[in-house]
Amino acid sequence: MRDRTLRFCPSCGEEGTPNTLDHYLPKEQFPHFAITPLNLTPMCDICQGAKGTKTTDKSGRRMFLHPYYDEFLASQVVHLTIGRPFSAPNDFFLKPSPDLPNELFELVDRHINGLEMECRYSKFFRDEYIRLLRLSQEARDAGDDVRKDIQKFKRMHEMRAVNLWPHIFYDAVVKNQELLDYLANGDLPAML
Structure with a gap:
């Protein structure tokens, strides 16, 4: 962490250098893990504030992913669906990957909601979508x-991390044939 070579938050995938080492298990409740390196995970300030000292939901189920222990994070766990109209989409949905087993799907869903990722992703999505329309034109x-060109953008971001916001975005675009057709042949907005 001191070298600050990590360029995105491993908890949410947002680009930027994480400024915080979060106690995955809160030090107030688990003081014996307070200085254990595997309990200290890099995290952006926004995620840390949203997570706080929460570890489980009201039903006692784990709420958050752990970047060291959850090996399935080597695969993309967040899926984006882009709604119509493609000229100016109002709806997008950030959900767990449909390929996940039910138990992991539910954990990723709690993680997305607990860190308020969909709300935070909305500004990134709008800015990136405008950039996509411009690049397409x-x-x-x-x-x-x-x-x-879009496939190249996806691969470029995938090389960095599969759960990084730009990769999630371009992966959604590449998997949406109707959107690709629109970007390649449709009437793009004139005021870009």
């Missing part, structure tokens, strides 16, 4: 293949 104007 520029690619068309240059005679480039829009689909191939």
